[in-house]
Amino acid sequence: MKRHLKKINALIENFDVETELALQSVSKTKKYKKGEFLLYQGEICKSSFWIEEGITRKYYMNDKKEVTTELLFKHDLAVAFSSYVSNQPSLEFIQAITDVTVSCIDKNSFRNIKENHPHLIQLDLLMTEYYAMWLEKRLFEFHTLNAIDRYKLLLLEQPDFIRHIPLTYIASYLGISLETLSRVRTKI
Amino acid sequence: MKRHLKKINALIENFDVETELALQSVSKTKKYKKGEFLLYQGEICKSSFWIEEGITRKYYMNDKKEVTTELLFKHDLAVAFSSYVSNQPSLEFIQAITDVTVSCIDKNSFRNIKENHPHLIQLDLLMTEYYAMWLEKRLFEFHTLNAIDRYKLLLLEQPDFIRHIPLTYIASYLGISLETLSRVRTKI
DNA sequence: TTTGGCATTTGACTTAAGTCAAATAATTAG
DNA sequence: CTAATTATTTGACTTAAGTCAAATGCCAAA
Known part of the structure; x- marks a missing residue:
């Protein structure tokens, strides 16, 4: 997993200036107070949130109980994945559990700039692989x-x-x- | 999830002839008898197996007990994901539970042809997204x-x-x- | 500094699922 | 076709974790 993060960082380090600018052009800094929501259940997740500062969590409600699916820290990416990928309403909330600062990347804009910046689709793939490995690990831990x-x-x-x-x-x-x-x- | 499969199929339908040939050039049909192993625990997973016919499963051992992580049917892709992605020894076995025919795609060759065939990296991304959504769903089901x-x-x-x-x-x-x-x- | 509201702990009891052992049922090999 | 092996069911008991209720701790606002 760590090795994979290094791959991701290496890729980002090697971004040409254009790619970097393109990425900046679709990113927007946002701030949330403790307790506020980055995404509500039922909304379609139309952006990903790169955590610059603070802590967020993803969770859903089951039987009036909260199930926390992920805790996200500085330099993690917060996304309601299935919603983001398949354009369906999210089952999950994303909530700030401290004051947070995020870099909010619009999904459609990101899709657009991917076309002209091959590094970005590579980044997308690496991040998705990382998430899938993390999910595998989590399942493994629940089972063992x-x-x-x-x-x-x-x-x-x-x-x-x-x-x-x-x-x-x-x-x-x-x-x-x-x-x-x-x-x-x-x-x- | 179904919608995503359609996306994948649409992409494959639209492959240009070159891409198709490239993909064929790195694929090789293999057959396994019921009970045989496509991959052993401890091996590094260096190819993915597209199931043409039959059923396979992925599993690992925990406390002398088998934990089956995935059951794979015709037109599923069998891979020990984390091993494949991060070049580490696999925790999982992949085993034929009926006689199977697979199209075995060499990982390094696939990585090479991705460079010149942008459709293939898109395919890779879509498949990985599909797997991550499947994992999310599985976790969700275990929790609820x-x-x-x-x-x-x-x-x-x-x-x-x-x-x-x-x-x-x-x-x-x-x-x-x-x-x-x-x-x-x-x-x- | 006190009070009201969360957060955490503790206790007593319940429950879903696991374990171990044995009995049937169903396949497969000879 | 029959024996041997493997798969499935059933029974009795155990256990990890959940539930409900109450007690305690802790902080933050008045």
Whole structure:
């Protein structure tokens, strides 16, 4: 996964000036306050959000309960993927859980500039591959680890981030109840 | 998801003859007997397998138990994705569960011809998007459905599954024990 | 600095699904 | 066709995690 991020960075480093400008031309800086929504469930996701600062999460409602699907930090890309790709209403919300600054990239404009900038379609592919690998990893962890071990792994992989996030979100991200998470924490 | 498959097909229909030939030049028909392996755990996945005929599955071992990650049918693409993308040893086996015929596409050759055939990188992107959406859907189903409903959904979406596939594989694909699956089946 | 509202923990109980063992049923090989 | 093997079902019991309710901790605004 890390290796793949390096590939992505290497590609971006090698962008020619034109490509860089094109990308800038379709990007727009936006700011959201803690608690505000970058995307609502039911909306079609028409842009991707490159996190410049702060933390966001993706989640959906199931049975009046929130299921957090992803936690996104500085230099992550927040998108309601299926909605973005297939132009269908999003099942997910995207919400700022701290004040955030994002670089908002319009989807249609990005599609347009991809035509003339081969590096950009490569970037798109690499990012999508990265996301698919991340999803595979997440599925794998749900199948092979119990609540305790999933929490331990999260601590291991994202130690500092976890500090700033309410346990409710972490529990729902780990797919366990808040109470179970609380109990897990005492056992570590 | 269906809409996305249509996009993929539309793209393939519109391939120019050169692209088509290039693709053929890196493809090679192979046959496997029931039970044989297209890929072993630990191998680096250096090709993708387009299923022409038959059924395969992807699975890994966890605690001496098999976890089936994907069942693949005619016109599906079987790849150990993370291994393929990041050149790391595969955690997964790919196994023929009936006699199968596949069109085996060499990864490096495919990467080479992508350079000169822009349609092919578009194809790559669309296929990867499709896989990522499928993974999202699978995660969603694990989080929102219990054993009974996951089985019902499988019956609904892939009725032909059940006919040709031993229950052990179906159970491990649904993430439940064989016994639970057996009990679920009586309750339908 | 107090108060009201979240966030977290703790306790008692329930439940979905797993495990282990054994009994049938269905295929396959000889 | 029959034995052997493999697949599936059934039963009794266990367990990880969920639920509901209450207690405690913690911060932020008045």
